[in-house]
Amino acid sequence: MMYIGVDLGGTGIKAGVVSEHGRILSKGSIPTKVERGYGPIIADIAKLCEKVVGDAGLALSDIAAIGVGVPGICNPKTGVIPFCTNLGWHEVPFVSELQSYIQLPVHVDNDATVAGFAESIAGVSAGSSASVFLTLGTGVGGAIIIGGRPYSGAHGVGSEIGHMILAMDGEMCSCGNRGCFERYASATAIIREGRRAVEKHPESAIMKRCGGNPERINAKTIIDCAKEGDETAKAVFAYYVKGLAHGIVSIINILDPEVIVLGGGVSMAGDFLLSAVREEVAKHVFYKTMPYARIELAQLGADAGIIGAALLGK
Amino acid sequence: MMYIGVDLGGTGIKAGVVSEHGRILSKGSIPTKVERGYGPIIADIAKLCEKVVGDAGLALSDIAAIGVGVPGICNPKTGVIPFCTNLGWHEVPFVSELQSYIQLPVHVDNDATVAGFAESIAGVSAGSSASVFLTLGTGVGGAIIIGGRPYSGAHGVGSEIGHMILAMDGEMCSCGNRGCFERYASATAIIREGRRAVEKHPESAIMKRCGGNPERINAKTIIDCAKEGDETAKAVFAYYVKGLAHGIVSIINILDPEVIVLGGGVSMAGDFLLSAVREEVAKHVFYKTMPYARIELAQLGADAGIIGAALLGK
Numbered sequence: 209m210m211y212i213g214v215d216l217g218g219t220g221i222k223a224g225v226v227s228e229h230g231r232i233l234s235k236g237s238i239p240t241k242v243e244r245g246y247g248p249i250i251a252d253i254a255k256l257c258e259k260v261v262g263d264a265g266l267a268l269s270d271i272a273a274i275g276v277g278v279p280g281i282c283n284p285k286t287g288v289i290p291f292c293t294n295l296g297w298h299e300v301p302f303v304s305e306l307q308s309y310i311q312l313p314v315h316v317d318n319d320a321t322v323a324g325f326a327e328s329i330a331g332v333s334a335g336s337s338a339s340v341f342l343t344l345g346t347g348v349g350g351a352i353i354i355g356g357r358p359y360s361g362a363h364g365v366g367s368e369i370g371h372m373i374l375a376m377d378g379e380m381c382s383c384g385n386r387g388c389f390e391r392y393a394s395a396t397a398i399i400r401e402g403r404r405a406v407e408k409h410p411e412s413a414i415m416k417r418c419g420g421n422p423e424r425i426n427a428k429t430i431i432d433c434a435k436e437g438d439e440t441a442k443a444v445f446a447y448y449v450k451g452l453a454h455g456i457v458s459i460i461n462i463l464d465p466e467v468i469v470l471g472g473g474v475s476m477a478g479d480f481l482l483s484a485v486r487e488e489v490a491k492h493v494f495y496k497t498m499p500y501a502r503i504e505l506a507q508l509g510a511d512a513g514i515i516g517a518a519l520l521g522k
Numbered sequence: 523m524m525y526i527g528v529d530l531g532g533t534g535i536k537a538g539v540v541s542e543h544g545r546i547l548s549k550g551s552i553p554t555k556v557e558r559g560y561g562p563i564i565a566d567i568a569k570l571c572e573k574v575v576g577d578a579g580l581a582l583s584d585i586a587a588i589g590v591g592v593p594g595i596c597n598p599k600t601g602v603i604p605f606c607t608n609l610g611w612h613e614v615p616f617v618s619e620l621q622s623y624i625q626l627p628v629h630v631d632n633d634a635t636v637a638g639f640a641e642s643i644a645g646v647s648a649g650s651s652a653s654v655f656l657t658l659g660t661g662v663g664g665a666i667i668i669g670g671r672p673y674s675g676a677h678g679v680g681s682e683i684g685h686m687i688l689a690m691d692g693e694m695c696s697c698g699n700r701g702c703f704e705r706y707a708s709a710t711a712i713i714r715e716g717r718r719a720v721e722k723h724p725e726s727a728i729m730k731r732c733g734g735n736p737e738r739i740n741a742k743t744i745i746d747c748a749k750e751g752d753e754t755a756k757a758v759f760a761y762y763v764k765g766l767a768h769g770i771v772s773i774i775n776i777l778d779p780e781v782i783v784l785g786g787g788v789s790m791a792g793d794f795l796l797s798a799v800r801e802e803v804a805k806h807v808f809y810k811t812m813p814y815a816r817i818e819l820a821q822l823g824a825d826a827g828i829i830g831a832a833l834l835g836k
Contacts (some may be wrong), residue, residue: 263813290811292810323803336676337676338676352777354673358592359668360778361777361778361779362650362651362778362779362780362815363812363813363814365613365808365809365812365814366776366777367776367778368808369776370773371775372686372772372775372776373688373768373769375689375690375691376688376701376706376764376765377689378690381785383808385768385771385808388688389825392690450690454690455687456773457699458686458687461679461680461683462664462666462682462683462686462776463666463680464674464675464676464677464679464680465676466677492698494679495605497604498677499677500679
């Protein structure tokens with residue numbers, strides 16, 4: 209059997225037909241146009257699903273299930289999406305609405321969870337008994353895969369690793385708490401610290417690269433300057449690595465996964481990031497002489513959402 | 523079938539015969555006398571096992587397995603205990619040594635893990651799909667129970683929740699890191715903050731209760747004074763509750779368990795602690811309108827170690 213995977217984002221919707229081993233047979237995309245509200249969006253998701261099935265030379269009867277990754281959470285018992293901030297959705301009866309167009313089982317999970325699940329089946333953490341996936345983007349998304357299945361907790365709201373508290377009384381977070389992991393390990397954190405740093409060090413190469421306008425600093429600005437040896441950028445990057453590594457140490461101490469996978473925009477820094485994080489984590493693990501999680505970069509890139517969503521139905 | 527549970531501590535060793543539902547049929551105890559080294563201790567454990575089986579009117583042939591809770595970790599693949607700080611053990615071939623006396627399957631896990639497992643079968647978290655247990659003692663021990671089994675991670679070193687980092691750059695921990703959860707949520711944390719507080723507030727009732735000697739402050743001193751309305755003790759207790767609640771919020775955001783169980787010495791503060799923690803957690807949960815973990819006090823007390831260890835073999 210084949211599976212349909214849908215990656216529902218605030219800007220675009222991607223869908224594809226995926227084999228049980230995580231190979232994409234066909235894929236397509238449409239703009240989300242969130243202002244339409246959920247009715248027309250879900251109708252378009254159904255049409256996109258039918259299109260990619262046709263493109264793969266298949267019929268809906270060849271499909272076992274549809275899986276959808278959403279930038280929010282879904283109640284697995286009711287099929288209702290209680291919150292989806294990026295889409296402005298609140299209490300959306302997603303599963304029943306999609307099933308009014310296509311009569312197939314529909315599985316919904318968080319977008320970070322499905323990306324981590326994809327890596328655990330067809331990516332860098334394939335075959336591991338337990339893995340944790342972190343998307344280092346605007347925020348920090350998390351996925352926990354245990355025994356080959358995404359673990360989302362008793363009420364479906366687990367694996368919000370970005371909101372693990374790393375620094376009690378620390379940086380204010382959008383969730384209302386202070387010191388959440390994502391305030392230290394997201395691209396947003398690098399940008400914030402970069403802007404703070406150039407106030408004190410206007411001579412930094414960061415300022416030249418952003419054309420003298422700190423508003424134009426992004427994570428890549430800092431990482432590129434750090435790679436080139438700029439002291440201010442190196443200090444910002446080191447502070448970022450410290451926060452990320454301390455969060456990873458907490459994950460190791462709590463969950464002891466076999467692999468921790470780094471994805472999302474900041475992971476594009478590649479080995480420069482990976483070697484720094486591995487070195488910092490090694491200094492802080494609890495059982496210094498015991499084996500602990502391998503830390504790796506994600507492999508599947510932009511396709512992870514489609515693959516992982518599809519395989520929810522497996 | 524019946525099971526033998528052994529609770530191996532730095533001071534004493536307890537053992538009992540336990541039914542599959544967690545009922546203790548017989549139990550006994552001996553002093554550990556750690557200075558003897560592991561050989562004579564394991565020989566005595568074997569004798570204690572035989573004694574409690576006889577006391578229950580049973581023979582070893584009625585026993586399915588022996589489970590042992592240790593104040594450390596055990597490699598489940600090799601049966602070797604790599605570290606047991608309280609016992610001064612290092613690379614002890616525990617399972618093969620015990621099996622040289624009694625030819626039964628032997629299961630070993632961390633003492634906090636087996637206590638949490640016991641609560642999930644015969645205590646306050648019985649029947650839950652996922653629970654987390656915290657022992658609030660000299661340190662903070664943790665157990666994660668998922669799908670009715672203890673979760674100890676890919677290398678057997680998980681659920682060290684006391685060493686989740688709650689305050690990056692915070693209080694120095696015995697593990698070498700700073701800001702570990704147990705530096706804020708253990709009895710040791712209350713004592714430290716109590717001693718700091720009486721330096722600034724020698725007029726506090728804490729000073730009277732400890733006979734003017736801050737070295738005699740313990741967790742109960744602070745909690746009793748807080749219950750009686752002493753402002754200094756109330757502030758120390760509030761800071762403790764804040765740290766404990768922030769750690770619990772992280773656990774909820776990562777693991778989303780159905781129940782979080784509080785055990786260990788500090789949990790003897792009962793409803794005074796429980797209502798304060800519940801109130802503080804409610805302020806900081808991520809999804810304010812979604813259900814989240816019940817927070818409860820442990821029920822099994824000192825028997826949890828025997829019961830949980832026994833049921834490892836179930």
